[in-house]
Amino acid sequence: MDEARYLKNVWYVAGWSSELAPGDKVARTFLEQPVVLWRSSDGAVHALADRCIHRAMPLSAGPVDGNVIRCPYHGLEYGPDGKCVKIPAQDKVPSSARVRAYPIVERQGLIWIWMGEHDQAETASVPDYPIHDDPKYAWRSAHYPVNGNWQLLVDNLMDLSHLPYIHANTIGGNPELHFKTKTESEKLPNGVRVTRYMPDSVPPPTYVDAGGFTGRVDRWQEIEFEPVLIRIHTGACDAGTGAYEGLREHGFSMRGFHGITPETATTTHYFWSMATNKLNDGMPDEVFEQTARTFKEDQDVLELQQLRMSEDPTGTMIDIASDVGGRHTRQFIARRLREEATATIAA
Ligand code: FES
Ligand SMILES: [Fe+2]
DSSP, rough: OTTTTOOSSSEEEEEEEEOTTTEEEEEETTTTEEEEEEEEEESOOOESSSTTTTOOOOOSSEEEEEEEEEETTTEEEOOTTEEEETTOOOOOOTTTTTHHHHOOOEEEEEEEEOOOGGGOOOOGGGGOOOGGOOOEEEEEEEEEEEEEEEHHHHHHHHHGGGGGHHHHIIIIHHHHHHHSSSSEEETTTEEEEEEEEEEEEEOOOOHHHHHHOOOOOOEEEEEEEEETTTEEEEEEETTTTTTGGGTTTTTTTEEEEEEEEEETTTEEEEEEEEEESSSTTTHHHHHHHHHHHHHHHHHHHHHHHHHHHHOOOOOOOOOOOOGGGHHHHHHHHHHHHHHHHHHHHOO
C-alpha cells in the first residue's frame, strides 16, 4: 500500500453541522493540510488554510468576529474567501494578503470540503445522504480520530467477515454463519457494492435487543463504497416475511454512514453516524451506544495494524476469499489515484 497518497478531487467530510454554532471554529488537518473550519454570524461555514499570511500563526487560535476570523497575534482579519480585509497598523491591504479558501458544502447534517483543484469542485457531486433528513429514522453521530491509514478503515468496512471475531458481543453472531455466508461484490461506475445475505439465521445480541426478535431472522448487509465514504445498510426481518423482496419496513434497520477523511498517511478522521428505524423507548440511543462500542473495537484493530505496518512498511499481506469487496475497492482507489496523478502531470 502506498500510504502517502490521497484522492484529491473528491468531497470529504470535514465535520458535523452540529459541531459548529455561529462564532465557533475548529482546527483540523485534512490530507496533511492544516485547515480552520469556522461558522460566521450569518450561519455559513468556511474553511481556510490555518496559517496567517503574516507570521504563520494558526488562525484557529483566534476568534471569529461576525463574518471574519481574526489572527490573534497582530490582528489581521480574513473573510470567508481567504482575503485579508484588515491590517490594523496600515490603511492599505495588499492583494497578496490572502490565504487559501477551500470549497465547503453543508447539507444533511454534514460539512463537506474539497481539498483538490478549486475549479473542479462541483456542488452537484456532493454525496447524497437523505437518511439524515428522513423522519422514519433517528440518528446520532460521532467523530473518531484513528491512528491508522485511511485505506485500513475502507478495508475494515468492506469486509464484514470480521464481525464474529471482533464484534462477538454486539453485531457479530455465530462464526459458522459468517463462514457460510457468501459475499457478492459488484463494481459500480463510481464505487463498489458488497452484499451478504443470511437467511433463516439466529439474530445477534444487538438485533434481539433493538428488533425484539424471538425467533430466526432473514438478515442482510449491503455495503456501498464511493470515494471516500461508505454507506452500510444492515438489518433483519422475521424469517420469511419478505426481507429479500423489498418488504423491510416492519423489520429492524441500521443505516451506517462512514465518512473517511485522511488526516495524514497514518491517521484518519472517521466521521460516522448510525440511524435506526426503531424510534421507541430510547432505542436510537441504545443502538448508538452499541455501535459506538463496536466501532471502538474496529479502531483498536486499525491502530494495532498501523503499528505493525509502520514498523515494516514492506511486509507482505495476502488476500482471502472474503476480501473480494475490499479487493475491488482497492483496485478502484488505485485506478482513481493513477488517473489523478496522470491528470496532474498533464496539467
Ligand atoms: S501572525 Fe497573524 S497577524 Fe501576525
Ligand atoms: Fe467492524
